[in-house]
Amino acid sequence: MATERHHGRWPRLRGLGLRGRITVVFALVALIVSALLALVAWSLVSSYLLAQREQTTLRQAVSGARILQRSLGSTSTSVPELLDSLPASIGAESLLYYGDRWYASSLDADPRTIPAGLRDVVLAGGPARQRVRVGESPVLVVGVPLGAEGAGAYFAVFPLTELDRTYRALSATLGGAAAATTAIGAMAGALVSRRALRPLQGLTAAARSIAAGRLETRLPPHANDPELADLAAAFNETASALQRRVQADARFAGDVSHELRTPLTTMLNAVALLRTRHDVLPPAAQEAVDLLEEEMDRFRQLTTDLLEISRVEGDSSPAREPVRIGELVRRTVPTVAGTDVEVTQGAEQLIVTGDKRRLERVVANLVQNAELHGEGCVAVRVSEGDGSVLIDVDDAGPGVPVEMRERIFERFARVAGDRVAGTGLGLALAQRHVAVHGGAVRVEDRPGGGARFRVELPAVTE
Structure with a gap:
């Protein structure tokens, strides 16, 4: 007991x-x-x-x-x-x-x-x-x-x-003194704990920054405290090793993708030549050419995405220019799907400082994901958040299970039961492009059914 x-x-x-x-x-x-x-x-x-x-x-x-x-x-x-x-x-x-x-x-x-x-x-x-x-x-x-x-x-x-x-006066005085001493002890504990745990707050912020993709984050050295100095040095060494590993993986993916471009171009030209003689081929050969052309298109897209990811992870500092996000979304969405774009009042004046090409790729990938895996893109909405701009992409699919909402942004991740062809890199690319802009992307349930992918980017008002 x-x-x-x-x-x-x-x-x-x-x-x-x-x-x-x-x-x-x-x-x-x-x-x-x-x-x-x-x-x-x-x-x-x-x-x-x-x-x-x-x-x-x-x-x-x-x-x-x-x-x-x-x-x-x-x-x-x-x-x-x-x-x-x-x-x-x-x-x-x-x-x-x-x-x-x-x-x-x-x-x-x-x-x-x-x-x-x-x-x-x-x-x-x-x-x-x-x-x-x-x-x-x-x-x-x-x-x-x-x-x-x-x-x-x-x-x-x-x-x-x-x-x-x-x-009675003595007992009241001693009781009040004990209560005041307890309160002073609690305040002293709060102050001491805040001061003692302040380095851990910096460590937490640095770890979150690295988890968000900013691998160049480092802790400042603590020369006056040997224990904290050892902790900062160990953390910085770990972060450097992780950055080197990620950059090496990115270079490897980029090198492989680059080496594949020459044979890929040759195969695409061969398929194009076969396509010109499609009508004179026997039915079995025509079916084989059709399947080969479909797979070659997917192979080409996969190679392009791998090159894109290698560039993103190799360079986390995008070009910086003012981008009117409402206009960018209106211009990008029709090239992928015929969905209307709603820009709420106040969001028209919001400007994001970043790389226009990368931001266009984020919107295009999310809309394309809704078209391929969400049974069609229902709506795209741009609205104003708390010092940020929100981009919502809604689809008509079954939604994303809660346990998959983090993993779905990993490379080659797929929701169980999804058999639609794709490279599995579109959401991973979108997440990395948003991260280097200091934003975040997440998926949640759409009111009425389906999934809603929400991008939140820091914005300035013109």
Whole structure:
């Protein structure tokens, strides 16, 4: 059962995150330390105040008992008058047991407030004191014998209301100090965790930048912190190795594609020659030529896309020029499909700074993907986002499963059940072109059914 409780508590603390856990730990440490200090302070101060109060009241009671002991039997003054003549203590009441009778300094003084045990001890000849509660008020009862056993006894009842109020004020002060210390500890934890985790924020941003395709991202060196310097150096080495590997792959794909262009051109010319003699060929040969021509067109497109990808990954700095994105989309879409383009009000003035050819290729690839794999492009819409321009390409297909919405932008990725011919590189190219422009492309469900590919690019208003 203890193990179950352990696993039930700590997962909630782990869910706070590292910064939250550091803050909570600082707050708990501050709370524990302040609580211990408050308890120690309370114990010391309350004990001191009570001891001082008891000593004061005992001295006053002994002084009063001596006065009565000297005066009783040696003066004609009555016992009540003797009690009234005693030095007055704030709020104190006097009781005298003398001659088997009780005398009181006021009508409020009641012998029944004196505990029986205390009374017996004092009447037996020994001084005593005891804290009791009379109604809702705490009092201190001090008893002093007037002589030998049976000679009588003097009792003083001192109120402790003022001391009780002091205790409450002290506890409130210590509790407030503990709460303030806990809050200060939490704030200190938040500040320390923010400062300590600041390098991790830079590492996170750099990792996200590399994941977005900006392989030239590096961490600055941390010369003043050996641990962070080692981390930055290891990260930069890993990023450099990854960049070299990607560039090598891109060069390899480009070299292969380039080497294929010559034999590809030869084969295309041969197919074109066969096409000119298509009518004189036997039916079986005509079918073979048709299949060969279709596959050669696909082979040509694949080679072109591979060359394009190798250029994109080899050069992540596109040409920069102002591009009115609404006009670019209107001009590009009809060349791929006969779909109308809607440009919302406000988006007409949006300008993207980037490579016009690459942006045209993004729009063309998305529309072509909708035509080939989405049962036709339904609509293309350009609208204004929060400091960005949005391009939505809607299709009439079955949509893209959630688990495929990231993978579909990888090279040669296909949705299960899609048997339409294609190179499998169109969406990968679009994603890379958008990434080098500082944007993002994603796929989501279209209202009413189908898929919606959304491109978001940083824009400036003219």
